[in-house]
Amino acid sequence: xxxxxxxxxxxxxxxxLKSQNLKNYFAYLFVFAVLAVLLxxxxxxxxxxxxxxxxxxxxxxxxxxxLMIIGMIILIGMPEVFKHLYSATDLEFLFTMPIKxxxxxxxxxxxxxxxxxxxxxxxxxxxxxxxxxxxxANIIYYFVLVxxxxxxATIGLSIAYLLNLVVIQLIPARRANELMTxxxxxSGLFVYLIFMLPQISNNRSLSExxxxxxxxxxxxxxxxxxxxxxxxxxxGSMSFFLPMILLILFAGVLILxxxxxxxxxxxxxxxxxxxxxxxxxxxxxxxxxxQGVSHPVIAIGKKEWFSIKRDMREWMTFLPLAFxxxxxxxGFFSGGIRLSDLRGFNDISWPIAQGFFLxxxxxxxxxxxxxxxxxxxxxxxxxxxxPLSGRDIALGKLWISWLLPFIILTILEYIVGVFxxxxxxxxxxxxxxxxxxxxxxxxxxxxxxxxxxxxxxGNPQQRLTFGTSMFLLLLAYVYLAVLxxxxxxxxxxxxxxxxxxxxxxxxxxxxxxVFSLFGVLLTWKASNPLIVISLGLLLMFVLSIGLxxxxxxxxxxxINRGVTIDIVSETSxxxxxxxxxxxxxx
Numbered sequence: 001x002x003x004x005x006x007x008x009x010x011x012x013x014x015x016x017l018k019s020q021n022l023k024n025y026f027a028y029l030f031v032f033a034v035l036a037v038l039l040x041x042x043x044x045x046x047x048x049x050x051x052x053x054x055x056x057x058x059x060x061x062x063x064x065x066x067l068m069i070i071g072m073i074i075l076i077g078m079p080e081v082f083k084h085l086y087s088a089t090d091l092e093f094l095f096t097m098p099i100k101x102x103x104x105x106x107x108x109x110x111x112x113x114x115x116x117x118x119x120x121x122x123x124x125x126x127x128x129x130x131x132x133x134x135x136x137a138n139i140i141y142y143f144v145l146v147x148x149x150x151x152x153a154t155i156g157l158s159i160a161y162l163l164n165l166v167v168i169q170l171i172p173a174r175r176a177n178e179l180m181t182x183x184x185x186x187s188g189l190f191v192y193l194i195f196m197l198p199q200i201s202n203n204r205s206l207s208e209x210x211x212x213x214x215x216x217x218x219x220x221x222x223x224x225x226x227x228x229x230x231x232x233x234x235x236g237s238m239s240f241f242l243p244m245i246l247l248i249l250f251a252g253v254l255i256l257x258x259x260x261x262x263x264x265x266x267x268x269x270x271x272x273x274x275x276x277x278x279x280x281x282x283x284x285x286x287x288x289x290x291q292g293v294s295h296p297v298i299a300i301g302k303k304e305w306f307s308i309k310r311d312m313r314e315w316m317t318f319l320p321l322a323f324x325x326x327x328x329x330x331g332f333f334s335g336g337i338r339l340s341d342l343r344g345f346n347d348i349s350w351p352i353a354q355g356f357f358l359x360x361x362x363x364x365x366x367x368x369x370x371x372x373x374x375x376x377x378x379x380x381x382x383x384x385x386x387p388l389s390g391r392d393i394a395l396g397k398l399w400i401s402w403l404l405p406f407i408i409l410t411i412l413e414y415i416v417g418v419f420x421x422x423x424x425x426x427x428x429x430x431x432x433x434x435x436x437x438x439x440x441x442x443x444x445x446x447x448x449x450x451x452x453x454x455x456x457x458g459n460p461q462q463r464l465t466f467g468t469s470m471f472l473l474l475l476a477y478v479y480l481a482v483l484x485x486x487x488x489x490x491x492x493x494x495x496x497x498x499x500x501x502x503x504x505x506x507x508x509x510x511x512x513x514v515f516s517l518f519g520v521l522l523t524w525k526a527s528n529p530l531i532v533i534s535l536g537l538l539l540m541f542v543l544s545i546g547l548x549x550x551x552x553x554x555x556x557x558x559i560n561r562g563v564t565i566d567i568v569s570e571t572s573x574x575x576x577x578x579x580x581x582x583x584x585x586x
Contacts, residue, residue: 001099005107012090013114039123043130050134055231062227065128066152069120070223073156074163077116081160084108086168086270095267105262109161117153125149138236144244145233148226151251155222158254165258165265168273222250296388300396301403304372308404349420351491354430357413358480358487361405361438366476369401369445370453371463374565377455390559394446394552402442406435433490433537436544437483441476443548443555448472450558454566465566483543485518486536494526 053061085108094104125146132141225243232240308314376383383393410431417427452468464472492500497519504515525532 001103002106002110005094005099005103006110009107009111035123039126043127046127046131047134050131053131053135059227059231062230063221063223065124066148066223066226069124069149069152070156070159072120073117073153074160076120077112077157077160078163080115081112081157081164084112085161085164085266086273091270095270101267102259102262105259105266109157109258112157112161113153117157120156121149121153132234135234137234140236140240141230141234143233144229144240147244148230148247151247152223152226154251155254158251158258161258162254162261165261165269168265168269222247225250296392297396297399300388300393301400304375304397304400305404307375346420346422346426347493350417350422350426350430353413353416353420354434354487354491355484357409357430357434358437358484360409361434362441362476362480363473364405364409365402365438365441366445366448366472367464367469368405369398369442370449370468370472372397372401372446373449373563374453374455374463376565378567380563380565390556391552393559394555398439398442398446398552401445402439406438433487433540436541437480437487440479440483440544440548440551443551444475444479445472447551447555447558448475450555450563453563479547483540485514486540486543489518489521489525489536490533490540492522494522494529494532497522497526 088108091104095101128145128149129142131137132145225247229240229244229247232238232243413430414427448464448468448471452465452471454463454465456462500515500522501519504512504517504519506512521532
């Protein structure tokens with residue numbers, strides 16, 4: 001029966017590929033091309049250093065590679081596993097057939113390999129094979145390499161399935177919308193702990209342990225068995241057999257543990273999520289009070305805020321903040337760095353922090369603003385019945401999309417500044433300048449949202465088509481690069497002018513011209529700092545506000561003409577129809 005189910009899945013996969021739009025094929029080719037180029041450079045670097053890598057360093061590299069396979073499959077594969085277990089369109093039909101639940105589960109488990117596990121497997125297979133060829137490894141090494149990578153991928157996939165099957169029993173059905181949020185956060189935390197394991201076990205950073213030739217992980221950790229098997233196989237020793245068998249047995253235990261939760265975690269979990277909760281929460285009657293009529297711009301912004309506030313999945317946009325800020329800070333201080341060592345260097349810490357926060361703003365502001373257009377979704381027809389102009393809608397969505405990340409990141413910056421002992425004027429200057437710059441990023445996001453809006457009820461993070469999402473990211477960082485010139489002119493002291501001038505003389509082409517021009521401006525700043533800083537501040541705000549007005553003007557025109565939103569089926573993930581929204585009555 002499993003063979004029949006797999007054959008049916010193969011046909012579904014082939015038919016899905018045949019029914020894809022042409023632009024999706026270009027997106028796939030683009031991703032494959034990027035991965036191929038990255039693989040080429042990684043393999044070339046490994047080929048060049050293969051002869052100089054000692055066995056202790058190689059042991060650490062192999063251990064961390066297997067650990068990376070497990071971590072990446074858990075992090076990337078969690079949503080994919082959840083979809084296969086509880087959101088697949090064929091489950092409703094399969095559960096009505098005289099097929100055992102365990103057989104359906106095994107088919108889904110094998111199907112999950114065509115995704116994150118296979119991608120990560122191939123991504124590490126190529127460079128590690130290149131190492132074997134460059135170092136003249138024994139022929140046994142290649143067979144053991146495939147076996148160990150496949151086993152590590154199985155371990156990662158089994159853990160992803162275990163997390164899904166366990167969490168589905170802990171979260172009530174009425175919290176189904178928050179389930180994927182909990183899954184993603186749990187997987188992110190778990191993967192962080194996995195990658196921090198080498199530092200926790202050795203009280204050293206990973207790079208220090210690798211360069212010193214120290215064991216990255218203790219011998220009892222399963223991936224150390226796989227690393228030992230690979231090294232023994234590369235040397236042509238038959239001692240690889242025992243550690244290889246131990247790692248395979250560990251993967252078998254995880255698979256067996258996963259299958260014991262099939263009935264309650266798979267079938268019962270799917271039923272609970274499909275039916276939801278029949279209990280309705282009683283609400284106390286509220287006293288009615290007179291409501292004033294808000295300005296259309298304020299009302300649109302408040303509507304956006306209520307939509308974001310009531311769905312926890314909307315806040316998943318800010319989850320990477322934990323990986324960009326919280327987790328690195330924890331790892332930084334766990335390495336033995338004291339806070340007192342960082343104080344007193346405001347001329348260095350403050351400019352670096354400003355650049356880092358601008359990078360974060362460019363990542364979040366545009367995405368959140370672009371999602372505001374697609375958030376209308378199936379209710380977009382309401383905008384047509386309201387006497388709202390495109391300018392009111394664009395401004396209403398702009399201010400709330402700009403304000404949310406600004407508040408969150410300003411609070412984080414304040415905390416960082418207090419710990420590092422920044423001066424009061426640095427707080428005010430940094431906040432005011434970033435407020436002006438980020439308005440332009442949010443306006444770009446609003447404009448992009450009117451071009452490639454996409455509404456997926458089951459995945460609020462999917463608010464843009466693939467191409468427009470990449471274009472938004474590129475445009476946001478190009479905008480930030482342009483604005484960084486006057487911004488850097490205000491931050492870099494005038495005493496650095498001779499160094500920048502020499503750098504421009506040594507460089508050629510476009511970068512030589514930029515460095516030379518920047519050196520001249522810094523020379524002027526050294527003699528007239530107040531005038532140059534004022535001109536740089538004025539230029540930055542003129543560019544930011546001017547571009548914001550331009551993109552908002554274009555966004556308003558597109559909203560008045562009608563924005564096309566791709567409505568995606570909640571079950572199949574395919575576009576059902578395209579809907580025009582936001583057309584003004586006037």
